[in-house]
Amino acid sequence: MIGVPKICTQDNWRFTDHSRIYYFSWFLLFKIVKHESSLLETLAAIILRMIQFLLIMILGWMNGIFINYLSDVLPSHRKITVPTCPSCNRRIPIRSYLFWPRRCPSCGQARSIRVWVVELSAIVITLWLWYNPSPTLDFIFGYLLVTYLGTVFVIDIEHHLILHPVSIVGAVLCLGIGIGLRGFPKTLLGGLGGLGIMMVLYLFGILFSRSMMRWKKRDIEPEGMGFGDVILSGVLGLLLGWPGITFGLTLGIIAAGLFTALYLLIAMATRRYRSFGTIPYGPFLIIGAILPLFFRDELIAILGT
Numbered sequence: 001m002i003g004v005p006k007i008c009t010q011d012n013w014r015f016t017d018h019s020r021i022y023y024f025s026w027f028l029l030f031k032i033v034k035h036e037s038s039l040l041e042t043l044a045a046i047i048l049r050m051i052q053f054l055l056i057m058i059l060g061w062m063n064g065i066f067i068n069y070l071s072d073v074l075p076s077h078r079k080i081t082v083p084t085c086p087s088c089n090r091r092i093p094i095r096s097y098l099f100w101p102r103r104c105p106s107c108g109q110a111r112s113i114r115v116w117v118v119e120l121s122a123i124v125i126t127l128w129l130w131y132n133p134s135p136t137l138d139f140i141f142g143y144l145l146v147t148y149l150g151t152v153f154v155i156d157i158e159h160h161l162i163l164h165p166v167s168i169v170g171a172v173l174c175l176g177i178g179i180g181l182r183g184f185p186k187t188l189l190g191g192l193g194g195l196g197i198m199m200v201l202y203l204f205g206i207l208f209s210r211s212m213m214r215w216k217k218r219d220i221e222p223e224g225m226g227f228g229d230v231i232l233s234g235v236l237g238l239l240l241g242w243p244g245i246t247f248g249l250t251l252g253i254i255a256a257g258l259f260t261a262l263y264l265l266i267a268m269a270t271r272r273y274r275s276f277g278t279i280p281y282g283p284f285l286i287i288g289a290i291l292p293l294f295f296r297d298e299l300i301a302i303l304g305t
């Protein structure tokens with residue numbers, strides 16, 4: 001069969017006997033260059049993806065830094081100001097505060113473990129927001145929501161406090177998101193609904209503790225929610241709209257109930273039960289709002305409705 005023109009099936013090139021080596025060399029060279037260039041392209045794509053990952057990580061870290069900063073200064077100073085040491089009240093230089101050694105130069109007090117937990121959580125959540133884009137909510141709004149809800153979450157756990165200026169900023173953000181998602185009427189109705197439902201529960205709680213006081217004839221610290229929780233529910237109502245907020249609040253209250261039951265069980269099992277004290281409601285309300293907003297499909301799958 002030597003001398004009969006052959007067809008190279010791969011690229012449809014004709015090979016004759018005398019030029020076979022010549023063409024084949026070109027073919028090989030072409031293959032190598034083609035292969036190498038695709039390799040370069042893959043490498044470039046990987047590097048670009050790594051840079052993107054790093055940038056999103058930094059964006060998340062910045063969010064964590066900001067949440068920590070707000071949680072440090074707002075409860076004690078009630079305004080945006082220079083961070084001070086919680087133990088000696090002296091100013092902490094920005095470099096030491098933000099990066100290293102993260103201690104007060106005067107008394108040596110280190111920043112709390114919360115700083116690390118919040119920064120790590122913010123990085124993970126921001127990466128998750130970027131790589132699992134919500135079909136309804138843009139990344140930037142999810143990112144801003146993390147700042148607002150994260151700040152409320154941390155301050156409520158540490159101080160049992162939901163600050164009104166934070167709620168006002170949150171209300172503006174959630175009003176904007178709500179209008180974008182479902183228009184003004186349903187958003188406003190959600191806000192009023194959240195405010196109204198929690199207001200009733202709040203007044204009921206006050207009545208309950210007053211009657212307990214009369215019954216036991218001693219002062220009882222009011223348990224459960226405060227007025228900040230009522231405001232927060234209104235803000236979350238703007239975010240979830242009507243009737244979404246009823247579902248969000250129900251989830252939040254169930255989560256708080258489950259947590260309280262678990263807490264009581266552990267306290268009884270370890271015999272460390274003294275007084276029940278108050279649990280901050282804010283974090284549970286936030287969890288109740290986030291679940292239907294970001295995990296709607298998963299919730300539907302679990303609840304089957």
Ligand SMILES: [Zn+2]
Binds near residue numbers: 087088089106
């Ligand atoms: Zn100090």
